Amino acid sequence: MMFQTYDWKESMMTEYRATYAGGYHTQKTGLVHNVRDTVEFATSVLLLEKDIYREDAFLMLDKIVSLQDQDTNSKTFGLWSYYLEEDLSCMESPDYNWADFIGKNLSMILLKYNNKLPNVLRIKIEQAVSNVAACSIKRNVSLDYTNTFFVLFTMLFSGGMVPTYLMNVRYLHLDNTIWIYILPGLVSA
Structure with a gap:
């Protein structure tokens, strides 16, 4: 049918x-x-x-x-x-x-x-x-359009971005050093 x-x-x-x-x-x-x-x-x-x-x-x-x-x-x-x-x-x-x-x-x-x-x-x-x-x-379409907002937001802020920042700056004290650019790239999930 x-x-x-x-x-x-x-x-x-x-x-x-x-x-x-x-x-x-x-x-x-x-x-x-x-x-x-x-x-x-x-x-x-x-x-x-x-x-x-x-x-x-x-x-x-x-x-x-x-x-x-x-x-x-x-x-x-x-x-x-x-x-x-x-x-x-x-x-x-x-x-x-x-x-x-x-x-x-x-x-x-x-x-x-x-x-x-x-x-x-x-x-x-x-x-x-x-x-x-x-x-x-x-x-x-303006940025207040729902679909555009979600695409833009997830493009700019990936999952884990905030915890990674906190770990690198607060716990590893990598801010203001060259290591902030090198170490996160060496350790991936």
Whole structure:
């Protein structure tokens, strides 16, 4: 039952959303065609080399690429809505992470499956990935954005940094000596 949630007419995966459960991007309920599930399924088919479904994967990818906002003057340029049935302008707040999620899969397809894609589809996917990159650059996320904070914080302050400092300065008295640079590198966990 591989395609139990696949709509052959639309070339997209479907899901049933029983109720609106809150959230801040979509209020869609009922039977919907899920953009992310579709691109992930197409990616899986191609990367697992399920050749009997290859043409279906190409149709799915062509559909997904066509749903991207490709108007360079639009505020939502490079984005996709969650569902085929939902226009980006109708979403409560367009999800800029969505472009990254979809773009990741499209990039993986280009990286791993590039030579086997039909030329026209490959060009469309390359343009979609380029649009995602432009969308991400335009987004200009500030440091108070949660994901950015965690990446930056863990990059600057690794686990064990404070105990290592205390051991080197308080107990080994290595501050203001050349040994502060040499000894910690000699002893690793």
